[in-house]
Amino acid sequence: MPAQHPRIHSFAEYEETYRRSVDNPEQFWAEAAEGFTWRRKWTTVLKADLVGGHNEWYSGAKLNITENCLDRHLTARGNKLALIWEPNDPKTRQIRYTYRELHQHVCQFANVLLNNGVEKGDRVCLYMPMIPQLAIAVLACARIGAVHSVIFAGFSATAIADRVNDAQATVVLTSDGLNRGPKQIPVKRVVDEALENCPSVRRVIVVEHLGWPVHMQEGRDVWYHDEAKEAAKTCPAEEMDAEDMLFILYTSGSTGKPKGVVHTTAGYMVWADYTFRNVFQVQENDVYWCTADIGWVTGHSYLLYGPLLSGATTLMFEGVPTYPDAGRFWEVIDKHGVNVFYTAPTAIRSLMATPLDNVLSYSLDSLRVLGTVGEPINEEAWYWYHQHVGKERCPIVDTWWQTETGGIMISALAGISPLRPTHAGQPLPGVQPVLLTQEGQEIEGNDQEGYLAIKFPWPGIIRTTYGDHERARQTYFGAYPGYYFTGDGARRDENGLYRIIGRVDDVINVSGHRFGTAEIENAINQNAHVVESAVVGYPHDVKGQGIYAFVICREPVSKSDALHVEASIIETIVAEIGKIAKPDKIQLVSGLPKTRSGKIMRRILRKVAEGDTSNLGDTSTLLDPGVVEEIIQGKK
Ligand code: 6R9
Numbered sequence: 001m002p003a004q005h006p007r008i009h010s011f012a013e014y015e016e017t018y019r020r021s022v023d024n025p026e027q028f029w030a031e032a033a034e035g036f037t038w039r040r041k042w043t044t045v046l047k048a049d050l051v052g053g054h055n056e057w058y059s060g061a062k063l064n065i066t067e068n069c070l071d072r073h074l075t076a077r078g079n080k081l082a083l084i085w086e087p088n089d090p091k092t093r094q095i096r097y098t099y100r101e102l103h104q105h106v107c108q109f110a111n112v113l114l115n116n117g118v119e120k121g122d123r124v125c126l127y128m129p130m131i132p133q134l135a136i137a138v139l140a141c142a143r144i145g146a147v148h149s150v151i152f153a154g155f156s157a158t159a160i161a162d163r164v165n166d167a168q169a170t171v172v173l174t175s176d177g178l179n180r181g182p183k184q185i186p187v188k189r190v191v192d193e194a195l196e197n198c199p200s201v202r203r204v205i206v207v208e209h210l211g212w213p214v215h216m217q218e219g220r221d222v223w224y225h226d227e228a229k230e231a232a233k234t235c236p237a238e239e240m241d242a243e244d245m246l247f248i249l250y251t252s253g254s255t256g257k258p259k260g261v262v263h264t265t266a267g268y269m270v271w272a273d274y275t276f277r278n279v280f281q282v283q284e285n286d287v288y289w290c291t292a293d294i295g296w297v298t299g300h301s302y303l304l305y306g307p308l309l310s311g312a313t314t315l316m317f318e319g320v321p322t323y324p325d326a327g328r329f330w331e332v333i334d335k336h337g338v339n340v341f342y343t344a345p346t347a348i349r350s351l352m353a354t355p356l357d358n359v360l361s362y363s364l365d366s367l368r369v370l371g372t373v374g375e376p377i378n379e380e381a382w383y384w385y386h387q388h389v390g391k392e393r394c395p396i397v398d399t400w401w402q403t404e405t406g407g408i409m410i411s412a413l414a415g416i417s418p419l420r421p422t423h424a425g426q427p428l429p430g431v432q433p434v435l436l437t438q439e440g441q442e443i444e445g446n447d448q449e450g451y452l453a454i455k456f457p458w459p460g461i462i463r464t465t466y467g468d469h470e471r472a473r474q475t476y477f478g479a480y481p482g483y484y485f486t487g488d489g490a491r492r493d494e495n496g497l498y499r500i501i502g503r504v505d506d507v508i509n510v511s512g513h514r515f516g517t518a519e520i521e522n523a524i525n526q527n528a529h530v531v532e533s534a535v536v537g538y539p540h541d542v543k544g545q546g547i548y549a550f551v552i553c554r555e556p557v558s559k560s561d562a563l564h565v566e567a568s569i570i571e572t573i574v575a576e577i578g579k580i581a582k583p584d585k586i587q588l589v590s591g592l593p594k595t596r597s598g599k600i601m602r603r604i605l606r607k608v609a610e611g612d613t614s615n616l617g618d619t620s621t622l623l624d625p626g627v628v629e630e631i632i633q634g635k636k
Helices: 011-023 025-032 065-069 071-077 099-115 132-144 157-167 187-195 224-228 265-280 297-309 328-336 345-352 379-389 469-478 517-524 559-576 602-610 626-633
Strands: 044-047 056-059 081-086 095-098 123-127 147-150 171-175 178-180 183-185 203-207 221-223 245-251 259-264 287-290 313-317 340-343 369-373 396-399 433-436 448-454 484-492 498-503 507-510 513-516 530-540 544-553 585-589
Touching: 011 025, 025 044, 025 265, 056 265, 065 071, 065 132, 065 265, 065 297, 071 099, 081 099, 081 132, 081 328, 095 099, 099 132, 099 224, 123 132, 123 157, 123 187, 132 147, 132 245, 132 297, 147 157, 157 187, 157 245, 157 259, 157 559, 171 187, 187 203, 203 224, 221 224, 245 265, 245 297, 259 265, 259 469, 265 297, 265 369, 265 396, 287 297, 287 328, 297 313, 313 328, 328 340, 345 379, 345 544, 369 379, 379 396, 433 484, 448 498, 469 484, 498 507, 507 530, 507 544, 513 517, 517 530, 517 544, 517 559, 530 602, 544 559, 544 602, 559 585, 585 626, 602 626
Parallel strands: 081 313, 123 147, 123 171, 147 245, 171 203, 203 221, 287 313, 287 340, 340 369, 369 396, 544 585
Antiparallel strands: 044 056, 081 095, 178 183, 245 259, 433 448, 448 484, 484 498, 507 513, 530 544
């Protein structure tokens, strides 16, 4: 087996390792980077800058991440399964690729990209279903040094266009259509609509999946299978600089449009690998399954890069947890002998709400480690997962991290660290979290609550926001200079275990997906009926948070017209962002609670949405306190 940084085996070793990572970070991360294939070693391990946000890792090094995901394993693991693909419909064919086969497919796809004029540094957008070609295409981009920007295939044409234009992508990869449970969605048609407004795109490569007829634009669109006929199955990897861009991934923040989070090559690689192997403790013959879509960061780091860097067998699932029935996850686990299973609390909560037989009729004997990610897990869901899925024998790693952190930051190490339900636990080696007061004072000691920030760079730290470094600096490094600011609030318990409470900014987390309230408001305000809107999150049993929109219309809306207007607003949101941003509740109001200076008092709207109006706090600064009463009366 390729030599690699050994994994942590005991809690004492974790403590000792953690101490070393803080006492001498550069030596620690130099050691962690041994065992990879470097074309040239670094000259400097870390150039830290938590004020300007210009952090660099392994400067001077040359490498290609796909040589580390694929080529490096060929001698010892060439015939080992790299990727297992489970289709949407359990009755149709699974696909399995060994490391050698995956390597060939990636090389072939890389040659198709090269033959279509894609060059190092070009941005390639991928809008694709969860099929093996998506994984292959992502790696193919990395193989030739193109920057991949995966757009989750639930976003709308407008959202695609925003992302393609922001990245100035020249090539888009897509498919004819996709399966999502019982539904089929014409993906290419959405791309066609998006590209009407994307002058930078000169080529669209379409992967056939459903066999649907699609419109192919002459001179722009080509079928992958036609292009692949001429493409060789070997392709030398492009030599990349440690700090060359690997990918852009758009994510929502508290202001305006989603921003393109940029990760670079070497630091991200070391971080994805290190966190994957230590948190999940995957063994050589394990089957590992992360249910996230590759359109989100979890799919990048823990479906694709982390597992492949570590030489693991990773399972990719096209479908949804409830199709053909709510036992599907458990059926897949038994069918493939999954040992390590990583999913989102929202999925657990939705399955919990179905008859228990859906899970009890499967053995789940193969499972050894469970994980969650994306949002806080409530106690009820934790215990259900522990008892009915993990049969009280599998540790649950509750992994806290963000698109911007590249990989897991705070989590138990499976089978090693103490577990406390609803607590992410302790920081990984290399991660130095602190709790800050609103003014930016560090809060010492345990049993404390504050704003979660990180006071030292780690290899996976966000490098910039694409095309606009100032935005990254302000958002992450400007709030509290000298710290990376997470936007989350957290509590450190009496033993030093962290519990993530939720966002402290105007970001809401719906089923593990991030939305800026401003982003949804901007979408709503595009509707012709609308003058102004305010969006807040409220606790939702399955989604974690639901979206509650308060909307002022141009003209008074009669009761009988209200349904029509609300449907039209929903349509606008679906067109601007996508179905995933549909509000749960829309309340038409005649005014919003504003201060004399014109600021919306969201605190009051949040209380109304939560149904907790007994104590609204100080409303004396409101311009028109009467509006609050009206809103309470009309609450949905
Ligand atoms: C990986 C991912 C990041 C935000 C983050 C936080 C929330 C993620 C969590 C969690 C509590 C956990 N979050 N993991 N909250 N416990 N284990 O989800 O990235 O989509 O960027 O979201 O998700 O609020 O700030 P991303």
